[in-house]
Amino acid sequence: MKKQMKKWILPCAAALFTIGASMTAFAAQGWTMEGDNWVYIDSSGSRVTDAWKKSGDNWFYLDSSGDMAKSSVIEYDDDYYYVNSVGAMVSNEWREIPSDYEEEDSPETYWYYFQNNGKAYKASSSGKTSFKSIRKASGDWKKYAFDSEGRMLFGWVGEDSERITGDEAWREGVYYCGNSDDGASVLNAWSLQEVDDPDTEEDNFDGTYWFYFGTNGKKVKDTTKTINGLKYRFNENGAAESEWYAKASTTTASGSNLYYNLPEQCWLAKGWFKTIPGAEVDPEAYDDGTEYWFYAQNNGDLVKSQIKTINNYRYAFNEKGEMLHGLYMLTFDDDKKIDSYEEIEAESDLPDSADERDVYYFGDSPKEGVMATGKTTIDIDGEKYTYNFRKSGSDKGAGYNGIYDDSIYIKGRLLKADRDAKYEVVSYNGEDYLIGTSGKLAKGKKNLKNGDDKYFSTNKQGIVTYEGYEKE
Secondary structure (H helix, E strand, O other), X not given: OHHHHHOOOHHHHHXXXXXXXXXXXXXXXXXXXXXXXXXXXXXXXXXXXXXXXXXXXXXXXXXXXXXXXXXXXXXXXXXXXXXXXXXXEOOOEEXXXXXXXXXXXXXXXXXXXXOOOOOEXXXXXXXXXXXXXXXOOOOOEEEEOEOXXXXXXXXXXXXXXXXXXXXXXXXXXXXEOOEOOEOOOOOOEEEXXXXXXXXXXXXXXXXXXXXXXXXXXXXXXXXXXXXXXXXXXXXXXXXXOOEEEEEOOOOOOOOEEEEEOXXXXXXXXXXXXXXXXXXXXXXXHXXXXXXXXXXXXXXXXXXXXXXEEEOOEEEEEOOOOOEOOEEEEEEEOXXXXXXXXXXOOOHHHOOOOOOOOEEEEEOOOOOOOOEOOEEEEEEEOOEEEXXXXXXXXXXXXXXXXXXXXXXXXXXXXXXXXXXXXXXXXXXXXXXXXXXXXXXXXXXXXXXXXXXOOOEEEEOOOOEEEEEEOOOO
């Protein structure tokens, strides 16, 4: 804006030449120089006061003493004008004018815009904030608001053509109009503002909030709004929400937790995101600072209590929306929702074949949390175990439980002999079976010797029919 002002300095010299050339032609009535000031003498020989007089193409103002005013704001018939250093009324230009410091928070200067008729733009007669479109030196058109005295408003602005200042300005302000050097209103755009908010509970608060201003210049508040295809939520003060937000339940839908990305983004999360759960989502994880993966649907609702296929991979989520990662015992309700889950972290957690829960594994291949199918090796408490999970069917992903492919599985865990033992007897379903180091049943064998020089014979099902230190 300041660059725009400079181009108006040259016409001042031209105005001085004009008034000097024209005024010398007047006699007793009209313009005359008295001392260091120009005055205008009327037909009665008196000075004209509080009035405009023209000389050449320029208007000049005679003040209350009759002297031609210079470098001054002129209030005339409830309008405001400005005369430059040679007394000529300015038009179609910005002017930066020293403040009279009427208020404690007054700036050092104010900007005014004087129209083609010389009148400064000012607030409407209703007193409500309104905007004037003014073309900048760059050629862009911007909208500006002015107070009742023609001063450009800047910073936070209220409904009644007044600046809102102080620590609560970001809460009470309706419009935002740039800084004191360029008060262009923010329209259809975001603006990052420094705020004083001692009451915030956001962990990532950095002293700033994002605000969005609509086509009318007003900040969006206490609502959700889709902007460029992304959904945002704004609180009662207009600050864009980030992190967790608890959506209230209605008569037709239960409440749920939504997640709005970190402050530099703020949009409602869709798809995958990883973060620390909010205190209302998972208090323990919140206190510990433990991050989890979540998956939000297009409306922002989290996927919860289910195994869900996402981009051709299957993942499990608990009732909080946290993605399960590891070896879990699960139960399901009649709607195939996950009813209970317990992670297997130690050998003591391993279930027996009679356990009503099924075992699933959500590992790291090909991506973190993907449900495993088929055979895989899993480390439990420092020991490696072979598991086998169903590849198809309604219970896809559940560990085999029983005899499958000539091997015995207990909730997916393959039973096999120790390498040094070579063969071991395991009890399953009331029978003793003989298995080898690969886990295969030793079917229809006679006098197989294990690592302790003990002999075994089996029937065609692999059930032990003889064992002893002598051959059968």
